Amino acid sequence: MKLLEYEAKRVFSGYGIPVPKGVLIREPEEVTARLPELGDGVVLKAQVDVGGRGKAGGVLMADDASAIETARELFSREIKGVPVREILVEERLPIDHEYYVSIAVDRSSRQPVVLFADAGGVEIENKALEDESAVRKVVVSPLLRDIPPFLMREILGGAPKELAPVINSLYHVFQEKDAMLAEINPLVTTLQGVYAADAKLVVDDNALARQGIAVNRDLSEREREAEKHGFSYVELDGTIGVIGNGAGLTMSTLDLIEFYNGRAANFLDVGGGADQERVMHAVKLVASMPGVNVIVVNLLGGITRCDEVAKGIIAAGVAPTVIVRMAGTNEEEGRRLLAECGYRMLESMDTAVKAAMEVSL
Amino acid sequence: MIYGDKNLGVIVQNITGRQGTFHTELMNAYAREAGGRGVVAGVAPGKAGREVHGVPVYNTVKEALREHDATASVVFVPAGAAGDAVMEAAHAGIELAVVITEHIPVHDAMKAIAYAKLHDCTVIGPNCPGLLSPGECKLGIMPAHLATRGEVGVVSRSGTLTYEVVDELTRAGIGQSTVVGIGGDPVIGQTFVDVLARFEEDPHTKAVVVIGEVGGNLEEEGVRSTDLPVVTYIAGVSAPPEKRMGHAGAIIEGGEGDARSKVRRLHAQNIPVASRPSEIPKLIREVL
Structure with a gap:
């Protein structure tokens, strides 16, 4: 979750980073x-x-x-x-020079990475894309509490040494606040000293609870409702509702709809081991979206029981056509239950999506 | 196969939890069928002396390893304590930790992976389905009945999408050497590069399917690093642009982490990219 500038500055200030x-x-x-x-x-x-x-x-x-x-x-x-x-x-600060510093999670090295540029400001992203040498990247072991001096020298290059304590404090913020990103752009020098003129702090969504953050503001109300049921959920603007298990399979279902020139209404991943109740909530949530006239349910998994899914779909009893593709435990029982109530269960992703396309037209 | 064969001795951390108990039974059913060793011990603090499906439970990894010969651990410990569990395993001498747990804070993952590395412990995951070498061994939660033994390696950031692809391959008569789910989190232990390097050394693997998603550029990095024939599939081409994380994310990832630009970069490297999962078997036949 992103903090606003003033919230981030309060945090930075608490770690001894001077702010205006x-x-x-x-x-x-x-x-x-x-x-x-x-x-x-x-x-x-x-x-x-x-x-x-x-x-x-x-x-x-x-x-x-x-x-x-x-x-x-x-x-x-x-x-x-x-x-x-x-x-x-x-x-308003009498600015002498603007620098750029940020600390982020580097996926490739699986470690924190400090990025530093001698010329900070609004154009930093474009500058970095044009000229890779404009930004220095230094990875730091996550097992170290402080940035060791030899790495700090590498980060700073020719920049003034008085920036070092600020950068080290920013590293403490990054570690202790479970940050995905801690950024100061610009980090300015003045005759009175160094200041964080702007501040950005993004907290890991998986660590909000232990950071004492009760509500994730980045989510819409409907998304929060979905989160309560353990779903990940994104609203789109098409007509075909989508329910899947696992982010990859659900995304892949959306892609397949696009491949056949359809438009998906949403992304909903029910998560692992969905039972009757969860499936029912998922189907109801998607059916409640305006413009949805057909829902594709694509579930695959070892733990997911097809009879539970079938019962959930039947219990939801929604108006839009529900087309089901599932494989897993108790597949035959699921198929029987659905057939009894007039639902269609198809063999593959491709056939399910094609069937949904026909209904949506 | 890679990461181990039927002789691999396995422990399960948090074996008394719902998932730990359930999957211990499935892993051992698979081991019995393959004639392998499977799960030989479980760990759950404060629950020593119990048994889970006939598997003895210990308070700590160290105690479990004192009584049993095991080198791999499957971690089902809840998110808040999972990082610690990985460090405990590495410290006790476990060589391969497969972390199924999702929602681990990324700082915990970074620390655990770095600490494991100091102890020469390889980490797969977190937030992954584990790995499966058909006919040899299964570590994790993959539904085994979809897979058949063969010469194609599969490595993926996704869980269920991997099962989908394995199902497509099996139905097309193409068997798998090892299927590895490396996990969908921003920070993971084994990346595409690491897994592809193992496949390259495996005499049984002739080609690899790489299944990626939006975010980062680890797919391209992996594909560039190997000489094996590779077929890719990237999920999320229709997804709205991922929320950018300030300037830093864009800078690290060269400004692009979305699926379309990933696909473009793979095409530019002359790597076949399947437009949908059902196209993968055809593309694999072309490179084999």
Whole structure:
């Protein structure tokens, strides 16, 4: 789950990483009372979870006189379709130089990787794609608590040594907050010292509970409902509902629908060992989506019992046609139950998807 | 076959859990049929002295290995403690840990895999179905009846999709040497590169099916690393773009981790890419 900038900065600050003085406001009028803390010249930053926020008009400069007007203006905007409900008002820093630093999970080496660039800022991604040498990548053993000095020297190259403690603190944040990504872009140097001018922190969804985060904000309400039943669920815009077990097989079913020029309405992975109850909830959830006139159920597995699945489908008793392809324990019993109630059970993914195409047309 | 034959001695960690108990029985049924050793001991802290389907239970891996000759462990320990379980196994001398558990925090996975490596322990998974060498041995939860013995290796990030492909191969009369599910998490022990290197050294494997998904670029890395004939299938070409994780993910993955660009890059390397699972047997025949 992604934290907003001000939340990430609170975390960073707690680890001794200097951040600009700032206040969070929810009404334009609040800005006036807080200006004396920040000095003349402020930056107003919309707290929205979108990439390229600055370019999309989510960051505005103001002085004391224009602050309230600027705040009104920013609150009235939508940044890439997201309404602005909170603004972080910060002191404007006399920036000497901008660097880029982030720590992420490197799939290839299965270790944390520190990325550092001497030129930070909004164009970092494009710069990195154009010129690989623009970003230094250094992997660190996950068994080490600190970045050892020899690796820190490699990370910094010719950059000032005063950045080292900030980068090491960011590494502590990365480890202790179960981060998938901890990023400072830009990391700025000023005459007064080093600051994290922006902050990004993404927490591993599998570690939310132990990080004390009760609700995953990245999910929609329907997705959260699905999560409660143990499903992974994504809504799409087609007409053919899809229920599968396992992400790969479910994705593959969607691909097959596209291959036959159909459009899937959703992705729903019921997870391993689905019983009657779970299958019933899954079928009901997908059937409740507007525009769905046929549902393909594609289940395969050692633990999944076909008779349970059949009972779940029958118990759901939904209006859209349900076409079933399943293989596993008690296959014959499942087939018999479904046939008794007039459902179709097909032998392969291909035939099931083709049958669904015919119904959807 | 790779990673072990019928002589492999296996322990199960959290053997008293629902999945651990259920799959211990299935693994041993398979071992009996193949004339192999199968699961010789189980571990569940605080439950020493019990038996699960005739398999003795110990409190720790160390105690289990004191009484039994085993080099592999299948881990069914719940997510919050699974990383620790892998480290315990590696520390006690287990050489191969197959981690079935899903939803392990990625930092736990990184630590456990790094620690296991220090102890020369190979980790498969987490969040994987394990491995199956038809007629030899089964470690994990794959439905064995779909597979037949043969000369094609299968390596996959997916669970059920792997069963689908194995079923397609078997029905087309193409047997498998070993089927390996490496797991769908961002951080996994054995990657395509590692598994393909093992297949390359296996005299029984003549070609390999590589089954990938959206995210990362480990499929391309793997395919590039081997001289064996390879057929690939990538799930998720119709999936909406994966949520980007800031700049770092894009930079690491060269800006692309979606299925379409993966397929493009594989085509560029002249690797056959199946458009759907049912096309795989035909493509395999062409490279064999």
